[in-house]
Amino acid sequence: MANGAMGTETKAGRKRPARGKTRRHDADEIGLDALVGHAGYAIRRFQLWIFQDFIKTLAAVDIRPTQYSVMTVIGANPGLSQMAVAKRLGIERARLVHLLDSLEGRKLVKRVKSRDDRRSHALHLTDPGQAALRQFKRLAAEHERHIAEKIGKENREKLLQILAGFT
Amino acid sequence: MANGAMGTETKAGRKRPARGKTRRHDADEIGLDALVGHAGYAIRRFQLWIFQDFIKTLAAVDIRPTQYSVMTVIGANPGLSQMAVAKRLGIERARLVHLLDSLEGRKLVKRVKSRDDRRSHALHLTDPGQAALRQFKRLAAEHERHIAEKIGKENREKLLQILAGFT
DNA sequence: TATTGTTATACTCTATAACTATA
Protein backbone atom coordinates (compact mmCIF):
# COMPACT_ATOMS: atom_id res chain seq x y z
CA MET A 1 0.00 0.00 0.00
CA ALA A 2 1.20 3.45 -0.81
CA ASN A 3 2.06 5.61 2.11
CA GLY A 4 0.25 8.72 3.16
CA ALA A 5 -3.27 7.41 2.71
CA MET A 6 -4.32 9.15 5.88
CA GLY A 7 -1.73 11.89 5.68
CA THR A 8 -2.24 15.61 5.66
CA GLU A 9 -0.87 17.88 2.98
CA THR A 10 2.46 19.57 3.73
CA LYS A 11 3.66 22.85 2.34
CA ALA A 12 5.77 21.02 -0.20
CA GLY A 13 2.64 19.34 -1.46
CA ARG A 14 3.69 15.94 -0.15
CA LYS A 15 1.49 13.63 1.84
CA ARG A 16 2.42 13.58 5.48
CA PRO A 17 2.04 10.13 6.94
CA ALA A 18 0.25 9.76 10.21
CA ARG A 19 2.56 9.59 13.20
CA GLY A 20 4.03 6.14 13.49
CA LYS A 21 3.79 5.45 9.80
CA THR A 22 7.24 5.03 8.27
CA ARG A 23 7.59 6.37 4.77
CA ARG A 24 9.37 4.12 2.32
CA HIS A 25 11.38 5.88 -0.35
CA ASP A 26 14.07 5.27 -2.83
CA ALA A 27 16.95 7.43 -1.67
CA ASP A 28 16.65 9.75 -4.65
CA GLU A 29 13.02 10.59 -4.13
CA ILE A 30 13.67 12.10 -0.72
CA GLY A 31 13.56 15.86 -1.10
CA LEU A 32 16.41 18.00 0.23
CA ASP A 33 14.21 21.07 0.50
CA ALA A 34 16.26 24.13 1.48
CA LEU A 35 19.54 22.20 1.28
CA VAL A 36 19.34 22.39 -2.51
CA GLY A 37 20.04 26.12 -2.37
CA HIS A 38 22.86 25.88 0.15
CA ALA A 39 26.33 26.17 -1.32
CA GLY A 40 27.80 24.65 1.82
CA TYR A 41 25.90 21.43 1.38
CA ALA A 42 27.03 20.88 -2.20
CA ILE A 43 30.58 21.93 -1.37
CA ARG A 44 30.72 19.51 1.54
CA ARG A 45 29.50 16.57 -0.54
CA PHE A 46 31.92 17.44 -3.33
CA GLN A 47 34.80 17.81 -0.91
CA LEU A 48 34.12 14.35 0.53
CA TRP A 49 34.09 12.90 -2.96
CA ILE A 50 37.38 14.61 -3.78
CA PHE A 51 39.14 13.43 -0.61
CA GLN A 52 37.93 9.88 -1.14
CA ASP A 53 39.21 9.90 -4.69
CA PHE A 54 42.54 11.42 -3.60
CA ILE A 55 43.00 8.79 -0.90
CA LYS A 56 42.11 6.01 -3.33
CA THR A 57 44.35 7.34 -6.09
CA LEU A 58 47.32 7.69 -3.73
CA ALA A 59 46.55 4.56 -1.69
CA ALA A 60 49.51 2.69 -3.17
CA VAL A 61 51.89 5.29 -1.71
CA ASP A 62 49.85 5.72 1.49
CA ILE A 63 49.65 9.51 1.35
CA ARG A 64 46.63 11.50 2.44
CA PRO A 65 45.68 15.02 1.36
CA THR A 66 47.14 16.78 4.39
CA GLN A 67 50.41 14.86 4.19
CA TYR A 68 50.63 15.77 0.52
CA SER A 69 50.05 19.44 1.22
CA VAL A 70 52.71 19.48 3.94
CA MET A 71 55.32 17.79 1.74
CA THR A 72 54.51 20.04 -1.21
CA VAL A 73 54.96 23.21 0.81
CA ILE A 74 58.18 22.00 2.42
CA GLY A 75 59.48 20.90 -0.98
CA ALA A 76 58.81 24.33 -2.46
CA ASN A 77 60.08 26.23 0.60
CA PRO A 78 62.89 24.26 2.21
CA GLY A 79 63.95 25.45 5.63
CA LEU A 80 60.50 26.55 6.77
CA SER A 81 59.72 26.31 10.47
CA GLN A 82 56.85 24.23 11.78
CA MET A 83 54.96 27.36 12.75
CA ALA A 84 55.29 28.75 9.23
CA VAL A 85 53.99 25.55 7.63
CA ALA A 86 51.14 25.30 10.12
CA LYS A 87 50.06 28.89 9.55
CA ARG A 88 50.32 28.68 5.79
CA LEU A 89 48.17 25.56 5.54
CA GLY A 90 45.79 26.37 8.38
CA ILE A 91 46.84 23.33 10.40
CA GLU A 92 47.12 23.44 14.19
CA ARG A 93 50.76 23.43 15.19
CA ALA A 94 50.01 20.66 17.69
CA ARG A 95 48.66 18.52 14.90
CA LEU A 96 51.59 19.23 12.62
CA VAL A 97 53.87 17.69 15.24
CA HIS A 98 52.21 14.30 14.72
CA LEU A 99 52.06 14.67 10.95
CA LEU A 100 55.79 15.37 10.87
CA ASP A 101 56.52 12.53 13.30
CA SER A 102 54.91 10.20 10.79
CA LEU A 103 56.61 11.67 7.71
CA GLU A 104 59.96 11.77 9.50
CA GLY A 105 59.52 8.15 10.59
CA ARG A 106 59.11 7.27 6.92
CA LYS A 107 62.31 9.20 6.10
CA LEU A 108 60.47 11.56 3.78
CA VAL A 109 61.04 14.73 5.80
CA LYS A 110 63.65 15.80 8.31
CA ARG A 111 63.72 18.32 11.11
CA VAL A 112 67.02 20.15 11.37
CA LYS A 113 67.81 22.28 14.42
CA SER A 114 67.80 25.87 13.34
CA ARG A 115 70.92 27.90 13.95
CA ASP A 116 69.02 31.19 13.65
CA ASP A 117 66.49 30.39 16.34
CA ARG A 118 67.26 27.45 18.52
CA ARG A 119 63.61 27.00 19.43
CA SER A 120 62.62 26.15 15.88
CA HIS A 121 63.23 23.41 13.34
CA ALA A 122 64.13 23.93 9.70
CA LEU A 123 62.09 21.48 7.66
CA HIS A 124 63.50 19.74 4.60
CA LEU A 125 62.59 16.86 2.36
CA THR A 126 65.11 14.04 2.44
CA ASP A 127 66.52 12.90 -0.91
CA PRO A 128 64.13 9.93 -0.98
CA GLY A 129 61.43 12.38 0.09
CA GLN A 130 62.07 14.52 -2.97
CA ALA A 131 61.88 11.53 -5.28
CA ALA A 132 58.74 10.36 -3.52
CA LEU A 133 57.11 13.78 -3.83
CA ARG A 134 57.65 13.72 -7.59
CA GLN A 135 55.70 10.47 -7.73
CA PHE A 136 53.01 11.82 -5.40
CA LYS A 137 52.59 14.78 -7.75
CA ARG A 138 52.12 12.50 -10.73
CA LEU A 139 49.42 10.58 -8.86
CA ALA A 140 47.82 13.80 -7.63
CA ALA A 141 47.66 15.00 -11.24
CA GLU A 142 45.85 11.79 -12.10
CA HIS A 143 43.40 12.49 -9.28
CA GLU A 144 42.92 15.97 -10.69
CA ARG A 145 41.98 14.42 -14.02
CA HIS A 146 39.32 12.39 -12.23
CA ILE A 147 37.81 15.65 -11.01
CA ALA A 148 37.82 17.07 -14.52
CA GLU A 149 36.08 13.92 -15.75
CA LYS A 150 33.50 14.24 -13.00
CA ILE A 151 32.49 17.87 -13.38
CA GLY A 152 33.98 18.80 -16.76
CA LYS A 153 37.25 20.46 -17.66
CA GLU A 154 35.82 23.97 -17.97
CA ASN A 155 33.84 23.69 -14.76
CA ARG A 156 36.95 22.58 -12.87
CA GLU A 157 38.82 25.61 -14.16
CA LYS A 158 35.95 27.93 -13.33
CA LEU A 159 35.90 26.50 -9.83
CA LEU A 160 39.62 27.07 -9.33
CA GLN A 161 39.12 30.62 -10.53
CA ILE A 162 36.17 31.30 -8.23
CA LEU A 163 37.99 29.89 -5.21
CA ALA A 164 41.42 31.37 -5.94
CA GLY A 165 41.06 33.63 -2.91
CA PHE A 166 40.89 30.71 -0.48
CA THR A 167 44.46 29.53 -0.79
CA MET B 1 70.11 39.32 7.18
CA ALA B 2 68.12 38.00 4.24
CA ASN B 3 67.90 34.27 4.05
CA GLY B 4 69.43 32.09 1.39
CA ALA B 5 72.83 33.74 1.24
CA MET B 6 74.50 30.38 0.89
CA GLY B 7 71.55 28.63 -0.68
CA THR B 8 71.33 26.86 -4.01
CA GLU B 9 68.77 27.71 -6.65
CA THR B 10 65.60 25.62 -6.64
CA LYS B 11 63.42 24.89 -9.64
CA ALA B 12 61.03 27.58 -8.54
CA GLY B 13 63.86 30.07 -8.69
CA ARG B 14 63.98 30.46 -4.92
CA LYS B 15 67.07 30.32 -2.83
CA ARG B 16 67.35 27.14 -0.84
CA PRO B 17 68.80 27.76 2.58
CA ALA B 18 71.56 25.51 3.83
CA ARG B 19 70.37 22.77 6.13
CA GLY B 20 69.74 24.14 9.58
CA LYS B 21 68.94 27.59 8.37
CA THR B 22 65.33 28.51 9.09
CA ARG B 23 63.65 30.63 6.46
CA ARG B 24 61.66 33.59 7.72
CA HIS B 25 58.60 34.49 5.67
CA ASP B 26 55.43 36.37 5.86
CA ALA B 27 52.73 33.75 5.54
CA ASP B 28 51.65 35.00 2.15
CA GLU B 29 55.05 34.76 0.54
CA ILE B 30 55.26 31.02 1.11
CA GLY B 31 54.58 29.34 -2.22
CA LEU B 32 51.96 26.62 -2.44
CA ASP B 33 53.55 25.13 -5.55
CA ALA B 34 51.38 22.34 -6.98
CA LEU B 35 48.60 22.96 -4.46
CA VAL B 36 47.57 26.03 -6.45
CA GLY B 37 46.32 23.79 -9.25
CA HIS B 38 44.51 21.35 -7.00
CA ALA B 39 40.75 21.82 -6.84
CA GLY B 40 40.62 19.76 -3.65
CA TYR B 41 42.84 22.19 -1.77
CA ALA B 42 40.75 25.26 -2.65
CA ILE B 43 37.51 23.39 -2.02
CA ARG B 44 38.72 22.26 1.38
CA ARG B 45 39.73 25.75 2.46
CA PHE B 46 36.44 27.16 1.19
CA GLN B 47 34.44 24.47 2.92
CA LEU B 48 36.13 25.23 6.24
CA TRP B 49 35.32 28.91 5.80
CA ILE B 50 31.69 28.09 5.04
CA PHE B 51 31.25 25.80 8.03
CA GLN B 52 32.84 28.34 10.35
CA ASP B 53 30.51 31.04 9.07
CA PHE B 54 27.50 28.74 9.35
CA ILE B 55 28.37 27.82 12.94
CA LYS B 56 28.93 31.47 13.83
CA THR B 57 25.74 32.66 12.11
CA LEU B 58 23.63 29.99 13.85
CA ALA B 59 25.53 30.12 17.15
CA ALA B 60 22.62 31.81 18.95
CA VAL B 61 20.42 28.78 18.22
CA ASP B 62 23.25 26.28 18.72
CA ILE B 63 22.73 24.43 15.45
CA ARG B 64 25.54 23.00 13.37
CA PRO B 65 25.48 22.18 9.65
CA THR B 66 24.76 18.48 10.07
CA GLN B 67 21.98 19.08 12.58
CA TYR B 68 20.46 21.58 10.18
CA SER B 69 20.58 19.14 7.28
CA VAL B 70 18.95 16.40 9.36
CA MET B 71 16.12 18.64 10.53
CA THR B 72 15.55 20.02 7.05
CA VAL B 73 15.22 16.57 5.51
CA ILE B 74 12.92 15.32 8.26
CA GLY B 75 10.85 18.48 7.99
CA ALA B 76 10.38 17.98 4.25
CA ASN B 77 9.85 14.22 4.52
CA PRO B 78 8.09 13.44 7.78
CA GLY B 79 7.96 9.79 8.71
CA LEU B 80 11.34 8.88 7.25
CA SER B 81 13.27 6.10 8.93
CA GLN B 82 16.73 6.67 10.37
CA MET B 83 18.27 4.53 7.64
CA ALA B 84 16.60 6.62 4.94
CA VAL B 85 17.87 9.89 6.44
CA ALA B 86 21.37 8.48 6.93
CA LYS B 87 21.56 7.21 3.35
CA ARG B 88 20.18 10.39 1.86
CA LEU B 89 22.64 12.64 3.66
CA GLY B 90 25.62 10.31 3.58
CA ILE B 91 25.81 10.08 7.37
CA GLU B 92 26.73 6.86 9.15
CA ARG B 93 23.64 5.38 10.76
CA ALA B 94 25.61 4.95 13.97
CA ARG B 95 26.35 8.64 14.03
CA LEU B 96 22.76 9.60 13.26
CA VAL B 97 21.73 7.84 16.47
CA HIS B 98 23.69 10.38 18.54
CA LEU B 99 22.60 13.33 16.40
CA LEU B 100 18.96 12.34 16.95
CA ASP B 101 19.53 11.71 20.65
CA SER B 102 20.65 15.33 20.92
CA LEU B 103 17.83 16.77 18.80
CA GLU B 104 15.26 14.64 20.59
CA GLY B 105 16.67 15.74 23.95
CA ARG B 106 16.03 19.31 22.85
CA LYS B 107 12.46 18.39 21.88
CA LEU B 108 13.02 19.37 18.25
CA VAL B 109 12.58 15.90 16.76
CA LYS B 110 10.75 12.78 17.85
CA ARG B 111 11.14 9.12 17.08
CA VAL B 112 7.81 7.32 16.73
CA LYS B 113 7.67 3.53 16.66
CA SER B 114 6.70 2.50 13.18
CA ARG B 115 3.62 0.34 12.78
CA ASP B 116 4.75 -0.87 9.36
CA ASP B 117 8.08 -2.21 10.52
CA ARG B 118 8.56 -2.51 14.22
CA ARG B 119 12.34 -2.37 13.85
CA SER B 120 12.27 1.17 12.54
CA HIS B 121 11.41 4.63 13.76
CA ALA B 122 9.33 7.20 11.92
CA LEU B 123 11.02 10.57 12.35
CA HIS B 124 9.03 13.77 12.80
CA LEU B 125 9.69 17.32 13.86
CA THR B 126 7.86 18.32 17.01
CA ASP B 127 5.69 21.42 16.84
CA PRO B 128 8.40 23.50 18.52
CA GLY B 129 10.84 21.79 16.14
CA GLN B 130 8.90 23.07 13.13
CA ALA B 131 8.87 26.59 14.48
CA ALA B 132 12.56 26.35 15.30
CA LEU B 133 13.40 25.06 11.82
CA ARG B 134 11.74 28.10 10.28
CA GLN B 135 14.06 30.30 12.32
CA PHE B 136 17.09 28.14 11.43
CA LYS B 137 16.22 28.56 7.76
CA ARG B 138 16.12 32.32 8.10
CA LEU B 139 19.55 32.30 9.72
CA ALA B 140 20.88 29.84 7.13
CA ALA B 141 19.69 32.21 4.40
CA GLU B 142 21.67 34.96 6.09
CA HIS B 143 24.71 32.70 6.08
CA GLU B 144 24.11 32.08 2.39
CA ARG B 145 24.23 35.83 1.82
CA HIS B 146 27.63 35.91 3.52
CA ILE B 147 28.84 33.42 0.93
CA ALA B 148 27.50 35.55 -1.88
CA GLU B 149 29.29 38.56 -0.40
CA LYS B 150 32.50 36.58 -0.17
CA ILE B 151 32.69 35.14 -3.69
CA GLY B 152 30.09 37.17 -5.56
CA LYS B 153 26.46 36.46 -6.33
CA GLU B 154 27.09 35.11 -9.81
CA ASN B 155 29.99 32.94 -8.69
CA ARG B 156 27.87 31.43 -5.96
CA GLU B 157 25.18 30.55 -8.46
CA LYS B 158 27.71 29.15 -10.90
CA LEU B 159 29.11 27.02 -8.10
CA LEU B 160 25.69 25.63 -7.19
CA GLN B 161 25.16 24.83 -10.83
CA ILE B 162 28.51 23.07 -11.24
CA LEU B 163 28.00 21.01 -8.10
CA ALA B 164 24.31 20.23 -8.60
CA GLY B 165 25.20 16.59 -9.18
CA PHE B 166 26.63 16.15 -5.69
CA THR B 167 23.40 16.41 -3.75
C1' DT C 1 56.96 38.43 28.33
C1' DA C 2 56.30 36.11 24.01
C1' DT C 3 57.17 32.28 20.80
C1' DT C 4 58.45 27.30 19.14
C1' DG C 5 57.80 22.84 19.58
C1' DT C 6 55.78 19.44 22.41
C1' DT C 7 52.45 16.85 25.24
C1' DA C 8 47.95 16.17 26.83
C1' DT C 9 42.94 16.41 26.93
C1' DA C 10 38.35 16.76 24.98
C1' DC C 11 35.12 16.83 21.50
C1' DT C 12 33.68 15.95 16.57
C1' DC C 13 33.69 12.99 12.72
C1' DT C 14 34.50 8.67 10.16
C1' DA C 15 34.73 3.76 9.85
C1' DT C 16 33.80 -0.68 11.73
C1' DA C 17 32.08 -4.43 14.23
C1' DA C 18 28.92 -6.61 17.06
C1' DC C 19 24.54 -6.96 19.51
C1' DT C 20 18.99 -6.95 19.81
C1' DA C 21 14.77 -7.12 17.95
C1' DT C 22 12.56 -7.69 14.43
C1' DA C 23 11.55 -9.04 9.30
Place this chain on the structure above:
DNA sequence: TATAGTTATAGAGTATAACAATA
Protein backbone atom coordinates in the same frame (compact mmCIF):
# COMPACT_ATOMS: atom_id res chain seq x y z
C1' DT D 1 19.40 -14.66 6.59
C1' DA D 2 18.98 -9.91 6.35
C1' DT D 3 17.82 -5.25 8.12
C1' DA D 4 16.96 -1.12 11.66
C1' DG D 5 18.55 0.76 15.44
C1' DT D 6 21.94 0.72 19.03
C1' DT D 7 26.36 0.41 21.44
C1' DA D 8 31.22 0.35 21.44
C1' DT D 9 35.84 1.13 19.77
C1' DA D 10 39.59 3.13 17.08
C1' DG D 11 41.55 6.58 14.12
C1' DA D 12 41.39 11.32 12.05
C1' DG D 13 40.68 16.00 12.71
C1' DT D 14 39.85 20.26 15.51
C1' DA D 15 40.38 23.16 19.54
C1' DT D 16 42.61 24.18 23.80
C1' DA D 17 45.71 24.49 27.49
C1' DA D 18 50.00 23.95 29.66
C1' DC D 19 55.00 23.15 29.80
C1' DA D 20 60.27 23.57 28.63
C1' DA D 21 63.57 25.83 26.02
C1' DT D 22 64.63 29.88 23.99
C1' DA D 23 63.95 34.58 22.25
